[in-house]
Amino acid sequence: MPLKSSTAFAFLLTFFLLIAKSLALQTSCNKDPYKQLNLILNPNGTITRPNKPPESLPALNSTLRVLSKDLSINQSKGTWARVYLPREALDRNSKLPLLVFFHGGGFIFLSAASTIFHDFCFNMANDVVAVVASIEYRLAPEHRLPAAYEDAVEALHWIKTDQEADENDWLRNYVDFSSVFLVGSSAGGNIAYNAGLRVASGGDELAPKIKGLILVQPFFGGAHRTGSERRLANEPHLALCSNDAMWKVSLPDGVDRDHEFCNPTVGNGPARVEMIERLGWWVLVTGCGGDPLRDRQVQLVRLMQRKGVRVVGHFTPGGYHGIQDTDPLKAKELYRVIKTFIHALSSQR
Ligand SMILES: *[C@@H]1O[C@H](CO)[C@@H](O)[C@H](O)[C@H]1NC(C)=O
Ligand SMILES: *[C@@H]1O[C@H](CO)[C@@H](O)[C@H](O)[C@H]1NC(C)=O
Ligand SMILES: *[C@@H]1O[C@H](CO)[C@@H](O)[C@H](O)[C@H]1NC(C)=O
Numbered sequence: 001m002p003l004k005s006s007t008a009f010a011f012l013l014t015f016f017l018l019i020a021k022s023l024a025l026q027t028s029c030n031k032d033p034y035k036q037l038n039l040i041l042n043p044n045g046t047i048t049r050p051n052k053p054p055e056s057l058p059a060l061n062s063t064l065r066v067l068s069k070d071l072s073i074n075q076s077k078g079t080w081a082r083v084y085l086p087r088e089a090l091d092r093n094s095k096l097p098l099l100v101f102f103h104g105g106g107f108i109f110l111s112a113a114s115t116i117f118h119d120f121c122f123n124m125a126n127d128v129v130a131v132v133a134s135i136e137y138r139l140a141p142e143h144r145l146p147a148a149y150e151d152a153v154e155a156l157h158w159i160k161t162d163q164e165a166d167e168n169d170w171l172r173n174y175v176d177f178s179s180v181f182l183v184g185s186s187a188g189g190n191i192a193y194n195a196g197l198r199v200a201s202g203g204d205e206l207a208p209k210i211k212g213l214i215l216v217q218p219f220f221g222g223a224h225r226t227g228s229e230r231r232l233a234n235e236p237h238l239a240l241c242s243n244d245a246m247w248k249v250s251l252p253d254g255v256d257r258d259h260e261f262c263n264p265t266v267g268n269g270p271a272r273v274e275m276i277e278r279l280g281w282w283v284l285v286t287g288c289g290g291d292p293l294r295d296r297q298v299q300l301v302r303l304m305q306r307k308g309v310r311v312v313g314h315f316t317p318g319g320y321h322g323i324q325d326t327d328p329l330k331a332k333e334l335y336r337v338i339k340t341f342i343h344a345l346s347s348q349r
Helices: 003-027 087-092 115-129 147-161 166-174 187-201 227-231 240-250 269-279 294-306 328-346
Strands: 066-074 079-086 096-102 131-136 175-185 212-216 282-288 310-316
Touching: 066 087, 066 115, 066 147, 066 166, 079 087, 079 115, 079 147, 079 166, 096 115, 096 147, 096 187, 096 328, 115 131, 115 328, 131 147, 131 166, 147 187, 166 175, 175 187, 175 328, 187 212, 187 269, 212 328, 227 294, 269 294, 282 294, 282 328, 294 310
Parallel strands: 096 131, 096 175, 175 212, 212 282, 282 310
Antiparallel strands: 066 079, 079 131
């Protein structure tokens, strides 16, 4: 085949594959959210999640740039934290910012031990030069919202009040408690947002003072579709069907997606944003053009701007939901953005 027509053939083939793929995804939108998400509801009421993604152990090896260990938060709930300490802190005995990290997974999947998040936190601790505490929280549908938000609040209490425990020496010795940030990617962004507002609205003395929020592609939703959700309905990394199914099995029974657990811009959302302004928190929201959730993230940034919140929106073209978990260069770029954000703040103290 001459070059020209073979190129045309390859192009056509790609085109048809794309169409076939999008049709398959469309027709695969299952009315049963458990089936849609490949969750098996056992007769005894428990849930099985087949194809569990790989997990990593924490490590204290002397050759590693970042040390990590697991610490229990509440045994009866199975919550714990994986804490990461850059070796630099040990060598220089310096105090570092604390990033309290909440992983993504639509409130339903994955763990602080998942290899993608272990690697993400390890590299974030190294590149940002911060202590990271990655929080294991309870998942839906066994534990619907606000369980994850409550576990996050309990984790913040644990960070502040449990420092005298022997095994918490990293938090005690190496954290600068005037520089605590709540960080979350995807559903973890919602957890950071809601947990932060919970401790702030109650004037919670048991929680550390929060300096800011870092929301990486937060997984907000709402009852009405946005332009990017419609345009990217078949985006394979976060198809609208899966997005819908995740909210269906993680929100409390009988509430819609304009509930405050899901949509930060309706109802009492604007009043909560005003509280962020009064608290003086800085907020970083990152997103990308290929993520169906982009328009909601931009809406939140605009609302914050109108309310006078010190917010930085960092949006890049292209990409997809969760890109930093699979593309090391994108992750590295994100760490740089986070580091710049944090340093801009410390110079303003
Ligand atoms: C519930 O059923 C599942 C699947 O049959 C099983 O793996 C699990 O151990 C059971 N759990 C309890 C608490 O009985
Ligand atoms: C770190 O130590 C663990 C055992 O404690 C070992 O399994 C692992 O391979 C070591 N990793 C490195 C990078 O040396
Ligand atoms: C742990 O969780 C249980 C169950 O929710 C709760 O009753 C208990 O107070 C928690 N323990 C601590 C130390 O927070």
